[in-house]
Amino acid sequence: AILSEEESEFRATMDGLNVMISDHLLPSRMRFRLRSFFLSSKLAQRRAYRQQKLITFMSPGLQGEVVMMLNKTWMERVRMIKPIIQLALDKDMAQVRQITDGKAFLVDLSMKLETLIFSQQEAIGNPHTLYILRRGIIFGRGRVFSTGSVWGEDFLLYDSSLAYPCEATTLTYVELTSLSRTNFMEVVERYCTKLPELSFTIRYHCRWMAVQNGIRREAWKRSGKQKLSKSQVSL
Numbered sequence: 001a002i003l004s005e006e007e008s009e010f011r012a013t014m015d016g017l018n019v020m021i022s023d024h025l026l027p028s029r030m031r032f033r034l035r036s037f038f039l040s041s042k043l044a045q046r047r048a049y050r051q052q053k054l055i056t057f058m059s060p061g062l063q064g065e066v067v068m069m070l071n072k073t074w075m076e077r078v079r080m081i082k083p084i085i086q087l088a089l090d091k092d093m094a095q096v097r098q099i100t101d102g103k104a105f106l107v108d109l110s111m112k113l114e115t116l117i118f119s120q121q122e123a124i125g126n127p128h129t130l131y132i133l134r135r136g137i138i139f140g141r142g143r144v145f146s147t148g149s150v151w152g153e154d155f156l157l158y159d160s161s162l163a164y165p166c167e168a169t170t171l172t173y174v175e176l177t178s179l180s181r182t183n184f185m186e187v188v189e190r191y192c193t194k195l196p197e198l199s200f201t202i203r204y205h206c207r208w209m210a211v212q213n214g215i216r217r218e219a220w221k222r223s224g225k226q227k228l229s230k231s232q233v234s235l
Helices: 002-023 028-056 062-074 082-088 095-109 181-191 196-234
Strands: 112-119 129-135 137-138 144-145 168-170 176-180
Touching: 002 028, 028 062, 028 095, 028 112, 028 176, 062 082, 062 095, 082 095, 082 196, 095 181, 176 181, 181 196
Parallel strands: none
Antiparallel strands: 112 176, 129 176, 137 144, 137 168
């Protein structure tokens, strides 16, 4: 019944889109882009919803194993999450309680992920947000990101001026999942007692990133001033 309601709502949306296209005599290329976007968006949202729904039906142990398999690639690229992954993969029976809590933390974190859809040539990116590129290609920070890439790893820094630029441009149709600083810290607060090392790890890596990014920013400033002074001398 739920699926039929979703399908009816989607068909009504597509009918409304077709009416708008006809009323405004939109060109063929735009018609194609609009219909493709709505169809792809529907599939992506439904895929994410079904995946999270299935995980809730599993036992806690299976949830942890499945979430690790589905998200391990991007989680390992986020420095502060990596120690929890290593803990969750530990086989030491003397640490069963901590291993279970580590897996539960990763499960709850994955449940906070939000699916975002963008068409070609859109500006994306907000401060204090971690992004995982599921499909498509984007350009940002002077480089191209493809499927599986992660950016915004410094999303926990309170001072966003110390973080890398978060803006990017979509080069193709793009599917992202995002995790906000607020949602991440909400999960951390629930597990800081069960996983005492979690708070220490996050504080350590936030300090490390702040120092690294601060040094990098100062180097960029000095490099810019040197280039400016050289150009003035040549004039």
